[in-house]
Amino acid sequence: MAPETLRSIAQVLRNGGRDALLVMSGPALSEAGLAAAWRIAHVTGAQLRAPTQLPRIARGRGRPPVDRTPYVVDNALKAFAGVRHVILVGAKQPAAFFAYPNKPSVLTPPEAATYVLARPEQDMVTALEWLADELGAPRQVPLPSMETPQPARGAFDPVAFAHTLGALLPENCIVAEDAVTSGRALLAPTFGAAPHDWIQITGGAIGHGFPAATGAAIACPERKVVCLQADGAGMYTMQALWTQARERLDVINVVFANRVYKILHGELINVGAQPGPASNELFDLSRPDIDWVGLAHSLGVEGRRVENLEGFADVFRAACGRRGPFLIEFRIA
Numbered sequence: 167m168a169p170e171t172l173r174s175i176a177q178v179l180r181n182g183g184r185d186a187l188l189v190m191s192g193p194a195l196s197e198a199g200l201a202a203a204w205r206i207a208h209v210t211g212a213q214l215r216a217p218t219q220l221p222r223i224a225r226g227r228g229r230p231p232v233d234r235t236p237y238v239v240d241n242a243l244k245a246f247a248g249v250r251h252v253i254l255v256g257a258k259q260p261a262a263f264f265a266y267p268n269k270p271s272v273l274t275p276p277e278a279a280t281y282v283l284a285r286p287e288q289d290m291v292t293a294l295e296w297l298a299d300e301l302g303a304p305r306q307v308p309l310p311s312m313e314t315p316q317p318a319r320g321a322f323d324p325v326a327f328a329h330t331l332g333a334l335l336p337e338n339c340i341v342a343e344d345a346v347t348s349g350r351a352l353l354a355p356t357f358g359a360a361p362h363d364w365i366q367i368t369g370g371a372i373g374h375g376f377p378a379a380t381g382a383a384i385a386c387p388e389r390k391v392v393c394l395q396a397d398g399a400g401m402y403t404m405q406a407l408w409t410q411a412r413e414r415l416d417v418i419n420v421v422f423a424n425r426v427y428k429i430l431h432g433e434l435i436n437v438g439a440q441p442g443p444a445s446n447e448l449f450d451l452s453r454p455d456i457d458w459v460g461l462a463h464s465l466g467v468e469g470r471r472v473e474n475l476e477g478f479a480d481v482f483r484a485a486c487g488r489r490g491p492f493l494i495e496f497r498i499a
Contacts, residue, residue: 183210344375373402411466
């Protein structure tokens with residue numbers, strides 16, 4: 167990070183901060199990195215974003231509420247409309263996950279200029295702190311008031327579930343998220359949850375939740391781990407439940423059982439194809455329905471099945487009060 171590069175980015179933010187977007191990844195999404203970035207946004211009006219898939223981010227009350235880049239191309243284009251300056255901090259240029267007919271791959275406006283504050287191998291936290299100091303940002307910047315989420319009732323709905331989860335997350339827990347279509351609404355409603363860390367896979371594979379949660383519980387045995395796992399994706403890596411039982415890991419696994427590869431069905435439509443009997447058969451996860459509670463029991467993990475949000479809240483609270491692996495199968499369709 168050459169000093170002249172840092173100063174030129176500072177000048178860009180002075181002149182047009184409200185039209186600027188900071189895209190951050192890696193250690194820039196740590197508590198220290200987010201605090202420095204929030205200082206920059208405070209004095210310039212710049213927008214802060216994380217990638218669509220989060221390697222790890224510090225979240226919850228007391229942390230800046232930084233959202234991820236929307237997965238859906240049209241939503242991302244709306245979010246980034248009017249951006250004239252893109253500043254990368256350990257991140258890549260925001261791009262669509264797949265190539266879609268008649269839609270751009272780069273999500274920021276084509277006329278926007280791109281600057282690199284720090285590459286992934288560089289000290290991006292120090293770069294953010296230097297930039298904040300150069301801009302004269304105060305050391306302590308107030309955070310927006312965030313209401314504590316409240317549990318919802320009724321059938322599964324992505325937003326209602328997000329509020330319920332946000333109300334129940336234990337303090338200092340780790341969330342390993344591979345909820346796929348069930349998890350699109352999770353981040354914004356959980357800004358006001360208890361402080362926690364959130365991890366995702368940064369590539370395109372599915373099935374990351376179970377093994378990531380298992381690894382997190384081994385690395386941090388003193389912290390509760392919450393795994394949010396789609397059922398189709400979970401079928402790739404369900405053997406991680408056996409490891410959780412064998413090692414007595416403190417993980418609450420939530421499986422969203424809609425009994426269909428919904429993400430694949432949606433992507434088929436997005437590329438202009440019309441699903442038919444053959445594709446619907448391939449995406450179907452019924453006949454027979456997967457018994458996740460029975461499967462968990464066979465691998466040494468206790469489990470319960472729930473069918474509404476109040477049932478989920480009751481079982482999740484009980485699971486938070488005990489140690490060891492547990493599985494909640496949430497029948498959402």
